[in-house]
Every structure is written in structure tokens, then in C-alpha cells.
Amino acid sequence: MKKHNYSAGPCILPQEVFEKGAQAVLDFNNSGLSILEISHRSKDFVAVMDEARALVLELLGLEGKGYQALFLQGGASLEFLMVPSNLMKVNGKAAYLDTGTWANNAIKEAKLFGHTDVVASSKEQNYNHIPTNYVIPADADYFHCTSNNTIFGTQMKSFPITNIPVVCDMSSDIFSRALDFSKFDLIYAGAQKNMGAAGATLVVVKEEILGKSGRIIPSILDYEKHIKAESMYNTPSVFAVYTCLLTLQWLKNHGGIAGIEKINEAKANLLYSEIDRNPLFKGTAAIEDRSTMNATFLLNDESHAPIFDAMWKEAGISGLPGHRSVGGYRASMYNALPLESVQVLVDVMKQLEKVVCE
Incomplete structure (x- = not known):
């Protein structure tokens, strides 16, 4: 996988x-x-x-x-x-x-x-x-x-x-x-x-x-x-x-810094949009200061963590747990991470919402 x-x-x-x-x-x-x-x-x-x-x-x-x-x-x-x-x-x-x-x-x-x-x-x-x-x-x-x-x-x-x-x-x-x-x-x-x-x-x-x-x-x-x-x-x-x-x-x-910046912005916009839309999650950083490289977010209800953790691991996602200073999750979207990988995470977040809220 x-x-x-x-x-x-x-x-x-x-x-x-x-x-x-x-x-x-x-x-x-x-x-x-x-x-x-x-x-x-x-x-x-x-x-x-x-x-x-x-x-x-x-x-x-x-x-x-x-x-x-x-x-x-x-x-x-x-x-x-x-x-x-x-x-x-x-x-x-x-x-x-x-x-x-x-x-x-x-x-x-x-x-x-x-x-x-x-x-x-x-x-x-x-x-x-x-x-x-x-x-x-x-x-x-x-x-x-x-x-x-x-x-x-x-x-x-x-x-x-x-x-x-x-x-x-x-x-x-x-x-x-x-x-x-x-x-x-x-x-x-x-x-x-x-x-x-x-x-x-x-x-x-x-x-x-x-x-x-x-x-x-x-x-x-x-x-x-x-x-x-x-x-x-x-x-x-x-x-x-x-x-x-x-x-x-x-x-x-691949277009130098200007080229990669467009891709990085697309990745960050995709993930942050889901964090803000999905009622199960919330971001930890001030919106105006959010990093395009490292998105930190939490579950609003920690009781959902075992389900979510099993889902993202099953999807082939690695390295998602947040640092102990913040907890929750941290998605590091460095230059080489493809937009496809961000979409996989977003799909899992939507899947969790479907499981929990329906």
C-alpha cells in the first residue's frame, strides 16, 4: 500500500x-x-x-x-x-x-x-x-x-x-x-x-x-x-x-520556489478547509498565522480518537500524531508531499464524520 x-x-x-x-x-x-x-x-x-x-x-x-x-x-x-x-x-x-x-x-x-x-x-x-x-x-x-x-x-x-x-x-x-x-x-x-x-x-x-x-x-x-x-x-x-x-x-x-508555492498553498487550503468545515475537528493555531507546512488540529471529542486513528492508519497515512506540547494531530505538508496525500487525509476526516454523525 x-x-x-x-x-x-x-x-x-x-x-x-x-x-x-x-x-x-x-x-x-x-x-x-x-x-x-x-x-x-x-x-x-x-x-x-x-x-x-x-x-x-x-x-x-x-x-x-x-x-x-x-x-x-x-x-x-x-x-x-x-x-x-x-x-x-x-x-x-x-x-x-x-x-x-x-x-x-x-x-x-x-x-x-x-x-x-x-x-x-x-x-x-x-x-x-x-x-x-x-x-x-x-x-x-x-x-x-x-x-x-x-x-x-x-x-x-x-x-x-x-x-x-x-x-x-x-x-x-x-x-x-x-x-x-x-x-x-x-x-x-x-x-x-x-x-x-x-x-x-x-x-x-x-x-x-x-x-x-x-x-x-x-x-x-x-x-x-x-x-x-x-x-x-x-x-x-x-x-x-x-x-x-x-x-x-x-x-x-518543477518550477522552483514559485512553482512549489502554488502546490503548497493548494495542499494547505484543502486541509484547512476541511478542518474548518468538519464539526469533529478544530485547528489549534490562529487562523491568520496558520502554517502551510504544518497543520495542527484536534478532535473536539477525544472519544473519537480510536476510530479516527484506525481509519487513517488503514488508509496508509503515517506520521500524523501531534507533538506532545499540543496533542491531537499534525499534518506536515512539505514540498514533496503530493496533493493526492492530502486528499486521502481529507477523505478519512469526511469518512469519520459520516460514521459518527449518521
């Missing part, structure tokens, strides 16, 4: 990425060697890294605008450290928007480096919305936000205008929607939620903001050193980077 993968991460990937990746595990570029065993310094893999980094900038519309793309390791969690290491000045401060668990974790790490001003938070409402009408201190070294919150199903639909560098954790919605990415000075994202296999972390940084902190930065945390080494300062996650390249190629061949 076909599986419909709603996992929040590691996530669904395009079938052709699985097929090409599987072939590379057996024999990469007809070399007689597996992608898992080739040297990261080999000509074949250097070409992979170069193409992946260039394709990132092309898809984001940042070519020739002073940005560098890096494939690093440690996930977004290491970036919580690397950002203040590189951008927070000695005796300086940073401004953070608290919109969820990962934003909160980033704040905790930043506080190790200096004064960290939380300009707004939705924590008291269990992160069910994106705060508005906050003020960003003009003397902060940078402003940090999280564009999409996988656990709570919220997404920033607009971003503040400020004269200080803007840093954004886009781990769960990178490459999913068209934005003016030049408005951001640093973007980071774990690959495993929308871009590739777990093990690689994408960083896109405007070079002119670096080298101004006045602090000594450990080499492995220094963006400038990684840029100079062309993402080869230490041994990269070879297979994870290759999977990212395959996924980026797939995205480009």
Missing part, C-alpha cells in the same frame, strides 16, 4: 531523489565506488558541493548579491550557538522573537554570549500565534526570528523592517514559498525538514555582516573560516549534501 508520509522530520522526499540516491550508494557517477565511501576531496564530490551551494543562491534569488551558501553540520541547534558567536559583539546585545520551542532554545543559547532581548513572545498562549506590534531595539547587533514553527503550526507571514541584520531560522519552510530573501542577512535551516536527508545544515549568509563581533570565535564555529574553506573546513556530510543537491535539482525542474 502507498504510504502518505506526514512526518515532521526527517521528512518525505521526492521519489526520484530516493532512486538517484540509492543508485549513488551502489555506484556514484559510474566510478565503481559508493557515495558513502568516496573522498570528500575527490573531484566528483567537490563538484556536488559546488553545484549545491550555487543552486541554493540561484533558487533564493541571491546570486551576485554578496551571499555565501554553506553546508555545515550540527543541525539548527548548533546554529543557535554559531549565530551569536559570529554576530553578537562583545558587550553587545541581540533581539529575539519567541514563537515556539526552537526559538526559545535559540534564546537560551544566545544568553550565554550576552544580553538577549526577547522583544515579544506567545509562550503564555502555548505559542498559538505570532506576536505583532513589537519593537526591535535599534542598537541590537541583530534580530533573530523563526519563520515556521513545526510543533505549534504557526508561520510568519511577514517580517519586520529594521536597519539591523535580520537572522531567520527557516528549518521547516525553506524553499517552500517566495520571499525577498535579500531582506535577510543570515538564513539557516536543518536539511531534514524540507530539503534533504538529516545530517546537513544550510547556512546562507551575507558576508559583509561577518568579522565585526570583536570576539575570539572557535574555528569550527567561525562562518568566515567555513566560507574560506568552501564548506570543507572539516569533513562534510557527503551523502546528506548529495541528497540536498538532488532535492534542489528536483525543485528547480
Whole structure:
């Protein structure tokens, strides 16, 4: 039976990425060697890294605008450290928007480096919305936000205008929607939620903001050193980077970000329309802040859960239970999830209504 993968991460990937990746595990570029065993310094893999980094900038519309793309390791969690290491000045401060668990974790790490001003938070409402009408201190070294919150199903639909560098954790919605990415000075994202296999972390940084902190930065945390080494300062996650390249190629061949955005909107509209229509369900996030990537919803009557759970499992749906912080259900609709899979879930929700209400 076909599986419909709603996992929040590691996530669904395009079938052709699985097929090409599987072939590379057996024999990469007809070399007689597996992608898992080739040297990261080999000509074949250097070409992979170069193409992946260039394709990132092309898809984001940042070519020739002073940005560098890096494939690093440690996930977004290491970036919580690397950002203040590189951008927070000695005796300086940073401004953070608290919109969820990962934003909160980033704040905790930043506080190790200096004064960290939380300009707004939705924590008291269990992160069910994106705060508005906050003020960003003009003397902060940078402003940090999280564009999409996988656990709570919220997404920033607009971003503040400020004269200080803007840093954004886009781990769960990178490459999913068209934005003016030049408005951001640093973007980071774990690959495993929308871009590739777990093990690689994408960083896109405007070079002119670096080298101004006045602090000594450990080499492995220094963006400038990684840029100079062309993402080869230490041994990269070879297979994870290759999977990212395959996924980026797939995205480009399917209309790029603008093309996938239309599909993502169609998927989100289909599911949210059913959540709002069906008397058995309710969404958990503020309507204006609903994520196109992660739809979170509850049953109005939990006694229906055993029936619903059996139905969606029977339909081949996987990864639907919500995070313990919210409960209920979470449908992660990343780029590679087809509209067909969303229709299957919607049909099951309608089927439950028929069983319960008739």
C-alpha cells in the first residue's frame, strides 16, 4: 500500500531523489565506488558541493548579491550557538522573537554570549500565534526570528523592517514559498525538514555582516573560516549534501520556489478547509498565522480518537500524531508531499464524520 508520509522530520522526499540516491550508494557517477565511501576531496564530490551551494543562491534569488551558501553540520541547534558567536559583539546585545520551542532554545543559547532581548513572545498562549506590534531595539547587533514553527503550526507571514541584520531560522519552510530573501542577512535551516536527508545544515549568509563581533570565535564555529574553506573546513556530510543537491535539482525542474508555492498553498487550503468545515475537528493555531507546512488540529471529542486513528492508519497515512506540547494531530505538508496525500487525509476526516454523525 502507498504510504502518505506526514512526518515532521526527517521528512518525505521526492521519489526520484530516493532512486538517484540509492543508485549513488551502489555506484556514484559510474566510478565503481559508493557515495558513502568516496573522498570528500575527490573531484566528483567537490563538484556536488559546488553545484549545491550555487543552486541554493540561484533558487533564493541571491546570486551576485554578496551571499555565501554553506553546508555545515550540527543541525539548527548548533546554529543557535554559531549565530551569536559570529554576530553578537562583545558587550553587545541581540533581539529575539519567541514563537515556539526552537526559538526559545535559540534564546537560551544566545544568553550565554550576552544580553538577549526577547522583544515579544506567545509562550503564555502555548505559542498559538505570532506576536505583532513589537519593537526591535535599534542598537541590537541583530534580530533573530523563526519563520515556521513545526510543533505549534504557526508561520510568519511577514517580517519586520529594521536597519539591523535580520537572522531567520527557516528549518521547516525553506524553499517552500517566495520571499525577498535579500531582506535577510543570515538564513539557516536543518536539511531534514524540507530539503534533504538529516545530517546537513544550510547556512546562507551575507558576508559583509561577518568579522565585526570583536570576539575570539572557535574555528569550527567561525562562518568566515567555513566560507574560506568552501564548506570543507572539516569533513562534510557527503551523502546528506548529495541528497540536498538532488532535492534542489528536483525543485528547480518543477518550477522552483514559485512553482512549489502554488502546490503548497493548494495542499494547505484543502486541509484547512476541511478542518474548518468538519464539526469533529478544530485547528489549534490562529487562523491568520496558520502554517502551510504544518497543520495542527484536534478532535473536539477525544472519544473519537480510536476510530479516527484506525481509519487513517488503514488508509496508509503515517506520521500524523501531534507533538506532545499540543496533542491531537499534525499534518506536515512539505514540498514533496503530493496533493493526492492530502486528499486521502481529507477523505478519512469526511469518512469519520459520516460514521459518527449518521
